Amino acid sequence: MESKSENRGESFWLAFEKFALIFSFTMNIILLVVVLVLLGLLIPIKNQIARPMMDDVMSEIDRLGETHIKTTITVQDEIQVKFDLPLKQEVNVTTTEAVPLTTDAYFTLPGGGGYIRGTVSIDIPSGTTLPVLLDTTVPVDQMVPITMDVPVDIDLGDTDLKTSVDNFRILLEPIDSLLGE
Template identity: 40%
Template sequence: MEQRPKRSKWRTFLDVATVFSFAFNVIFLLVLILAVPSLICLKNRAVEPMLTALDQAFQGLGEATVHAEVEVDQPMGIRFDLPLDQPLDLNFDLPISQETVVVLTGPVPLNNLPARFNLPGGGGVINGTVSLTLPPGLPLPVRLDMVVPVQKTIPVQMTVPV
């Protein structure tokens, strides 16, 4: 008589779990297939009309206007002072492009500047250097062309009558 090898408990558990899982999935699939028509019917009868009504109500609210008249038969004096106490942060670049005249406050030496001397009467040209000093008080025309970064917090404290 031939003996069969014993099955382990783990292998038996796996076989039972596989059969149970297969049976559960088949039953679940049948329930879903049978429930689909009633779910579609529920959607058509209840959910779609409710959503359509909500959509129409929201569209109506968007187009609605309210007209009302409020009669006031006595003067209403509304007057008060609004105190402001808040810092104002400034952070921007200020472009400056203008011509102005500055006055020298001290002597300005100019040393060894290249110069070209034209001799009169067709005497020719001599290249050389020049050194001189601009005196204090001399008005000097200049052109300012720059961008000044402004980063400042200004405290604003005032009372505004309303």
């Protein structure tokens, strides 16, 4: 009796093995067809969408590194002006009131009569123009307000932004290589 029940178990096992083999083979074929269909869809997506987009991104990254920011900046500030101004020149000054002048005088008398030494006092009248040698140093220390428009042209390739742009390019290069030409 054992042989009949063993025979039955074996035939069940053989039937299960055949079913599992056929089922596995069928599933593998279905999965292979699905993969091939997906590959058929991915190649056009890669060529028609991903590759042109990556070309545009890489082109924009290149342009970003060559970009210039051009603008005008209005500067409003105060600057300190501090220096010594040497002055040496002749100027004419006009008196605004009478100027008393007292000085020693020496007079020679005509005909060999000798000389007289004394003091002379006079008033220079108001409104008299006198030549004066101005020889001095004038200290200048002043805050001066400034307002000006300064045109600016910043080459982004010469800034710290270039490092970030280069790093971004390096990050995208593996994807660019993966997509191929």
